[in-house]
Amino acid sequence: AQTVTQSQPEMSVQEAETVTLSCTYDTSESDYYLFWYKQPPSRQMILVIRQEAYKQQNATENRFSVNFQKAAKSFSLKISDSQLGDAAMYFCAFLPYGEKLTFGTGTRLTIIP
Amino acid sequence: DAGVIQSPRHEVTEMGQEVTLRCKPISGHNSLFWYRQTMMRGLELLIYFNNNVPIDDSGMPEDRFSAKMPNASFSTLKIQPSEPRDSAVYFCASSRGRQHYEQYFGPGTRLTVT
Numbered sequence: 001a002q003t004v005t006q007s008q009p010e011m012s013v014q015e016a017e018t019v020t021l022s023c024t025y026d027t028s029e030s031d032y033y034l035f036w037y038k039q040p041p042s043r044q045m046i047l048v049i050r051q052e053a054y055k056q057q058n059a060t061e062n063r064f065s066v067n068f069q070k071a072a073k074s075f076s077l078k079i080s081d082s083q084l085g086d087a088a089m090y091f092c093a094f095l096p097y098g099e100k101l102t103f104g105t106g107t108r109l110t111i112i113p
Numbered sequence: 114d115a116g117v118i119q120s121p122r123h124e125v126t127e128m129g130q131e132v133t134l135r136c137k138p139i140s141g142h143n144s145l146f147w148y149r150q151t152m153m154r155g156l157e158l159l160i161y162f163n164n165n166v167p168i169d170d171s172g173m174p175e176d177r178f179s180a181k182m183p184n185a186s187f188s189t190l191k192i193q194p195s196e197p198r199d200s201a202v203y204f205c206a207s208s209r210g211r212q213h214y215e216q217y218f219g220p221g222t223r224l225t226v227t
Contacts, residue, residue, distance in 0.1 A: 037218075
């Protein structure tokens with residue numbers, strides 16, 4: 001079974017600073033996708049960023065970037081220039097080809113003004 | 114384009130009553146997923162459809178739960194009879210492909226069974 005581990009239940013960061021959320025996963029698959037989803041207090045699940053395992057280049061979306069280490073099975077999310085609107089639960093998710101999307105337990109991010 | 118639409122946003126019902134949750138996926142998406150989110154169990158996949166056909170319902174808790182997708186633009190998740198332990202947020206999500214693409218989530222339905 002695939003597992004996704006987010007070892008940081010809570011994180012906080014000063015506004016305008018940079019924060020990194022960690023995620024590790026366990027799989028024997030070689031082809032898969034990885035995602036970060038954001039869930040603000042409105043509870044809407046919002047896709048933040050996506051990474052294909054076959055791509056060596058780390059994905060970037062504006063202030064959000066990932067550090068994908070396939071051999072280490074690590075997929076961390078870096079948020080630069082943190083803003084108040086970034087406060088939310090962040091879920092790492094793993095999707096092997098043809099299988100189910102598996103979510104981690106989430107990291108609650110607080111932005112300190 | 115409109116995102117995934119779910120209704121109702123909130124539902125409060127008494128134990129034993131039937132509950133029906135509704136979902137309209139993003140136009141052009143051919144895969145639809147139903148998830149349940151609770152504090153204890155996190156996000157769980159209940160069932161998913163591809164081209165209106167149920168592909169995997171192994172996550173459906175028990176026979177009290179049923180899901181249908183009569184056409185490409187509509188799906189329902191029904192609980193009959195409802196129990197307090199069914200209280201959760203239920204999400205519908207859709208994607209372009211058969212799980213090979215990112216899933217886009219609706220706003221969720223918060224169900225409370227008293």
